[in-house]
Amino acid sequence: MRLVLLGPPGVGKGTQAVRLSKRLGVPHISTGDMFREALAKKTALGLSAKEYMDSGKLVPNETTIGLVRDRLENPDCSRGFILDGFPRDVAQAEALKKILKSLGVSLDAAVYIDAGPDIVVKRITGRRVCEGCGATYHMTFNPPPEDGKCPKCGGRIYQRVDDREDTVRERLKVYKALTEPVVDYYEGVGILRTVNGEEDANEVLAAIISMI
Ligand code: AP5
Numbered sequence: 788m789r790l791v792l793l794g795p796p797g798v799g800k801g802t803q804a805v806r807l808s809k810r811l812g813v814p815h816i817s818t819g820d821m822f823r824e825a826l827a828k829k830t831a832l833g834l835s836a837k838e839y840m841d842s843g844k845l846v847p848n849e850t851t852i853g854l855v856r857d858r859l860e861n862p863d864c865s866r867g868f869i870l871d872g873f874p875r876d877v878a879q880a881e882a883l884k885k886i887l888k889s890l891g892v893s894l895d896a897a898v899y900i901d902a903g904p905d906i907v908v909k910r911i912t913g914r915r916v917c918e919g920c921g922a923t924y925h926m927t928f929n930p931p932p933e934d935g936k937c938p939k940c941g942g943r944i945y946q947r948v949d950d951r952e953d954t955v956r957e958r959l960k961v962y963k964a965l966t967e968p969v970v971d972y973y974e975g976v977g978i979l980r981t982v983n984g985e986e987d988a989n990e991v992l993a994a995i996i997s998m999i
């Protein structure tokens with residue numbers, strides 16, 4: 788199964804991608820996670836992405852597209868993948884089409900997880916992430932333990948720099964201008980599947996499974 792997950796920042800793409808990856812037995816590929824891992828290791832890629840991420844802007848396409856191409860060429864993607872956070876503008880969607888064509892495959896579906904701005908802001912501002920394993924928590928919906936240590940790996944739980952309110956506003960603006968057109972793009976291709984992302988995470992998962 789070859790899937791793209793679309794939707795505004797904080798809607799639950801990562802949350803659903805982790806579950807779908809387990810369920811379908813295909814890798815979860817998140818460009819945001821790849822940039823954050825690179826930054827944690829202080830590689831050139833990570834350091835070059837930092838200023839864009841911290842201000843809520845898109846990392847330039849010449850960096851991002853090559854990164855995704857390399858990842859999709861990895862043999863573990865031969866049975867499928869779940870892309871989360873890519874494509875994020877129409878140029879990336881066109882590039883993805885070319886990459887998949889060169890690999891002799893195509894997308895099965897683009898799943899659009901939809902929710903209103905109030906809900907996504909609440910989800911983002913309450914989010915906490917584990918430094919060690921990337922597990923995601925939420926201060927209200929899925930609170931981390933009080934000692935601030937991840938129950939899965941013992942890692943430190945922190946708040947993403949770009950989850951500050953002013954950066955969140957910029958991310959939503961960028962989403963509207965550049966990423967929303969990608970939803971229309973896949974509608975035009977005929978593979979768009981829309982689910983209501985305002986439900987709880989189990990219900991959103993069930994809705995996605997039933998659609999694909
Ligand atoms: P990225 O990491 O992709 O961030 P994003 O798209 O803004 O999305 P988020 O990760 O914030 O949200 P999510 O939808 O994954 O929500 P989550 O599951 O965590 O990108 C970050 C930056 O990297 C970009 O700004 C850009 O600079 C750069 N970048 C990345 N990809 C790029 C690209 N292709 N091109 C250029 N630049 C790129 O859920 C959020 C919270 O809500 C969590 O706390 C979770 O527990 C909770 N939650 C989830 N679902 C539910 C539910 N149903 N009910 C209640 N709570 C829920």
Ligand code: MG
Pocket residue numbers: 800801802817819
């Ligand atoms: Mg995410």
Ligand code: ZN
Pocket residue numbers: 917918919920921922937938939940941942
């Ligand atoms: Zn952890």
